[in-house]
Amino acid sequence: MNVAGLVIGAVLPYVAAGLFLFSIAVRIYRWATIRHPLKWSLYPIPDGRSAQLVFMLKEVLSFRAVFHNNRKLWLGSWLFHIGIALIALWFVTFVSGLHLGLALRAGIALITLMPLYLLSVRLINPGLRAVSSPIEYFNLLIFIAIGASGTALLTFGKPDPEAVRGYFLGLLSFHPVPLAGSGLFLCILALSEFFMIYFPNSRMLHMVSKYFTYDKISWESH
Amino acid sequence: MPQTAKKEETKMRNNDKQTTEKKQKRSYPFYAIENPIEHDRIPVFIKTMGTVLRDEKYRLLLDLYLNTCASCNSCAEQCHLYQVTHERKDLPAYRSNMLRAVYRKYFTRGGRLLGRLVGAKELHEEDIDAMIESFYRCTMCRRCAVECPMGIDNALLTRIGRCILGELNLAPKNFTVSSAQELKGIGNTSGIPKEAFMDTLDFLQDEIKDMTGHKVEFPRDKVGAEYMFIAPVSDYIMEADTLMGTAMALQAAGTDWTIGTSFYDAINYGLFYSDGVTSDVLNRLLTEAQRLKVKKILIGECGHATKTAKLFMDVFGKYRFPVRNVMEYTAEAVKDGRLKLDPEVNQETVTYHDPCNLGRGLGIYEAPRAIVRAATKHFVELQPNRERNYCCGGGGGSVTVPDLYDFRMNLAGAKKVEQIKSSGAKYIAAPCANCKKQLKELVEYHKLPVTVVGVHDLLIKSLVY
Ligand code: SF4
Ligand code: SF4
Numbered sequence: 279m280n281v282a283g284l285v286i287g288a289v290l291p292y293v294a295a296g297l298f299l300f301s302i303a304v305r306i307y308r309w310a311t312i313r314h315p316l317k318w319s320l321y322p323i324p325d326g327r328s329a330q331l332v333f334m335l336k337e338v339l340s341f342r343a344v345f346h347n348n349r350k351l352w353l354g355s356w357l358f359h360i361g362i363a364l365i366a367l368w369f370v371t372f373v374s375g376l377h378l379g380l381a382l383r384a385g386i387a388l389i390t391l392m393p394l395y396l397l398s399v400r401l402i403n404p405g406l407r408a409v410s411s412p413i414e415y416f417n418l419l420i421f422i423a424i425g426a427s428g429t430a431l432l433t434f435g436k437p438d439p440e441a442v443r444g445y446f447l448g449l450l451s452f453h454p455v456p457l458a459g460s461g462l463f464l465c466i467l468a469l470s471e472f473f474m475i476y477f478p479n480s481r482m483l484h485m486v487s488k489y490f491t492y493d494k495i496s497w498e499s500h
Numbered sequence: 501m502p503q504t505a506k507k508e509e510t511k512m513r514n515n516d517k518q519t520t521e522k523k524q525k526r527s528y529p530f531y532a533i534e535n536p537i538e539h540d541r542i543p544v545f546i547k548t549m550g551t552v553l554r555d556e557k558y559r560l561l562l563d564l565y566l567n568t569c570a571s572c573n574s575c576a577e578q579c580h581l582y583q584v585t586h587e588r589k590d591l592p593a594y595r596s597n598m599l600r601a602v603y604r605k606y607f608t609r610g611g612r613l614l615g616r617l618v619g620a621k622e623l624h625e626e627d628i629d630a631m632i633e634s635f636y637r638c639t640m641c642r643r644c645a646v647e648c649p650m651g652i653d654n655a656l657l658t659r660i661g662r663c664i665l666g667e668l669n670l671a672p673k674n675f676t677v678s679s680a681q682e683l684k685g686i687g688n689t690s691g692i693p694k695e696a697f698m699d700t701l702d703f704l705q706d707e708i709k710d711m712t713g714h715k716v717e718f719p720r721d722k723v724g725a726e727y728m729f730i731a732p733v734s735d736y737i738m739e740a741d742t743l744m745g746t747a748m749a750l751q752a753a754g755t756d757w758t759i760g761t762s763f764y765d766a767i768n769y770g771l772f773y774s775d776g777v778t779s780d781v782l783n784r785l786l787t788e789a790q791r792l793k794v795k796k797i798l799i800g801e802c803g804h805a806t807k808t809a810k811l812f813m814d815v816f817g818k819y820r821f822p823v824r825n826v827m828e829y830t831a832e833a834v835k836d837g838r839l840k841l842d843p844e845v846n847q848e849t850v851t852y853h854d855p856c857n858l859g860r861g862l863g864i865y866e867a868p869r870a871i872v873r874a875a876t877k878h879f880v881e882l883q884p885n886r887e888r889n890y891c892c893g894g895g896g897g898s899v900t901v902p903d904l905y906d907f908r909m910n911l912a913g914a915k916k917v918e919q920i921k922s923s924g925a926k927y928i929a930a931p932c933a934n935c936k937k938q939l940k941e942l943v944e945y946h947k948l949p950v951t952v953v954g955v956h957d958l959l960i961k962s963l964v965y
Pocket of ligand 2: 578581582637640641642655658891
């Protein structure tokens with residue numbers, strides 16, 4: 279067992295996951311507790327709680343607004359998020375004993391190719407370029423890097439699923455088994471850890487903020 | 501690269517060129533400004549921004565709006581201005597990023613450390629100049645907010661930007677002069693002295709008598725009335741029909757109402773550039789209602805005044821009154837049968853323009869339609885309508901700024917012109933003093949075969965006694 283394996287494989291996962299959850303919780307707590315005396319409603323407001331939930335769900339699942347306004351951008355972002363969802367699905371089922379190999383492969387393909395595609399959409403469209411700061415491209419590059427190393431690992435590394443599952447279960451049961459040997463796997467882990475620490479401080483937290491902009495601001499009727 | 505993208509690309513490059521040329525000249529002719537601060541604009545700007553960021557009214561809004569834009573430009577697709585100009589400075593997110601850059605640079609750790617990588621930028625004099633122009637090109641119509649996947653309202657960021665500039669005296673002269681007149685001078689934005697105002701009310705009463713044969717009163721200073729009615733004072737100069745129709749409707753519906761003669765201007769330019777002015781004007785209005793011991797405030801055909809009173813009363817108001825817009829009131833009276841209207845007398849095709857502040861701002865979409873439908877024979881909708889209606893092009897107070905005339909006629913109002921043309925209507929009803937002025941100017945400038953009216957104008961003929 280080497281030092282990198284220990285740090286990246288057994289220590290950082292906890293640090294990253296801890297920071298990830300903690301920072302998100304702090305943000306949510308702040309948003310939920312700021313008093314907001316100015317009403318800044320935007321009509322129409324969906325009528326009633328259930329209509330509002332349906333509206334949000336529709337927006338979250340279909341990216342309705344982007345679909346309506348930029349089909350190219352929509353296609354990329356939507357499939358990209360589907361990719362993330364597929365990987366999450368794989369992870370949850372994987373540690374519970376299944377191995378949805380196809381979901382994993384499709385997920386990895388999507389989080390590699392879609393950011394590449396989005397990158398080109400953003401670079402080619404002058405309007406999008408004008409509103410993007412370097413960080414927009416950087417966010418996409420993180421995913422391309424994670425996805426590319428994932429693809430390489432699956433193609434060349436041929437990891438043993440049982441060993442990987444053992445590793446994750448070890449982490450989840452707080453008895454980490456350091457993963458020695460596989461450089462690519464460590465590389466993916468390191469990138470993901472970086473992402474987890476970075477994510478709550480980036481604008482990618484929009485998955486949570488959305489709820490507040492709608493519910494606490496736009497739908498606050500006077 | 502697709503054709504349109506190429507066009508945009510060239511346009512933007514030209515823009516960049518123009519901006520650099522402008523930088524060298526540094527004169528700023530977009531609109532006239534009185535006593536602008538010439539020195540130390542940067543520290544004052546940053547300090548004011550700090551105050552705004554800590555302001556309880558805005559903290560949540562700004563924390564969300566400044567941190568979560570996905571840079572998707574859905575807003576741009578919805579913006580009536582960007583769709584016409586395709587200029588970078590008219591991209592809603594680009595404009596809002598002007599504020600984000602300052603926010604990140606001076607108020608976030610990440611921005612201080614990582615600078616341009618995360619969109620943080622040191623504030624320069626030219627940036628302030630760019631903001632002076634860009635924040636006044638946005639008409640604060642909020643059409644973009646309807647389609648933002650993150651729920652961000654770029655119009656609010658425009659307002660905050662203008663408020664910060666306002667603290668540096670960087671606001672159109674027409675706002676500052678009119679507001680000073682309303683607050684310290686004669687007491688209203690049009691400079692109408694009380695005697696002249698009284699005469700106007702008498703004149704309107706006589707006019708109604710001549711036109712319809714009915715004796716309709718404009719009650720004044722009636723203490724304890726249920727409603728204090730207040731219109732944008734410019735209506736007394738430009739929109740006699742609207743006021744006559746309103747008075748006729750109120751009387752016919754058996755309303756207990758009055759007009760205050762110590763303060764009679766609903767206009768509150770503060771909404772467009774200053775919290776201080778918003779608060780002061782609003783409190784003059786509330787003080788008048790308090791003096792008359794009325795139960796409710798009824799605001800005439802005016803979007804921004806209604807919105808300001810309804811939204812800002814809780815945070816600025818010395819007194820609290822229920823506020824209603826006359827659209828809601830009249831529609832209710834039509835519905836419950838207190839007002840009878842005869843549509844046969846208005847045979848021409850009529851369409852309806854949703855003022856941004858009444859529609860998207862307050863959700864008053866159906867009430868005016870109910871009135872127009874009851875008062876006219878052939879009603880057609882503008883396409884698109886309701887929350888997707890286009891701004892008249894004079895929103896955000898720009899209609900009061902003569903320097904912006906060409907801009908309003910050719911750029912900000914261009915979508916509106918298309919929309920009116922394709923409706924085929926002979927009349928367009930718009931219950932807002934700002935919209936009416938802009939629409940009338942558009943009609944004249946573009947020689948459109950349409951007449952602009954208020955909603956209550958339609959009642960003069962159609963009201964059945
Ligand atoms: S639509 Fe919203 S998220 Fe997208 S660029 Fe505009 S403000 Fe940002
Ligand atoms: S508020 Fe209106 S004018 Fe301003 S950016 Fe949005 S759509 Fe454009």
